[in-house]
Amino acid sequence: MCVFCKIVAGEIPSNVLYEDENIIVIPDINPEAPVHLLLIPKLHLDNIMEISPELAGNIFSKIREIAKKFNIEENGFRIVINTGKDGGQTVEHLHIHLLAGRELLWPAG
Ligand code: 5GP
Numbered sequence: 429m430c431v432f433c434k435i436v437a438g439e440i441p442s443n444v445l446y447e448d449e450n451i452i453v454i455p456d457i458n459p460e461a462p463v464h465l466l467l468i469p470k471l472h473l474d475n476i477m478e479i480s481p482e483l484a485g486n487i488f489s490k491i492r493e494i495a496k497k498f499n500i501e502e503n504g505f506r507i508v509i510n511t512g513k514d515g516g517q518t519v520e521h522l523h524i525h526l527l528a529g530r531e532l533l534w535p536a537g
């Protein structure tokens with residue numbers, strides 16, 4: 429089982445900040461911003477190339493609710509989906525980074 433599947437299953441304890449039928453939200457272990465959350469689908473998918481339109485729509489439709497919950501909707505935030513080697517993906521279980529709490533640099537390095 430991959431590390432995020434273990435977190436989803438509760439085999440690795442983590443601070444679950446939000447949970448519904450499809451996703452959990454946890455703080456990133458190595459935060460790059462004052463708010464750095466990971467939205468992790470409960471279903472193991474290697475990356476965004478495997479997502480169904482239904483799950484994609486479901487997850488994206490929750491971002492507004494999550495942004496409000498963490499009080500970042502006013503100042504803004506960034507969502508990032510690293511994919512594959514050149515995309516800098518290090519955990520091969522699809523996850524969405526949600527970064528906020530400071531002005532983020534752009535373009536990404
Ligand atoms: P990626 O580089 O694949 O886009 O992002 C993986 C992210 O997962 C990294 O930001 C890393 O800090 C985070 N991460 C890796 N292992 C764990 C873990 O066991 N717990 C948590 N909360 N985050 C993790």
Ligand code: ZN
Nearest residue numbers: 430433472521
């Ligand atoms: Zn997994």
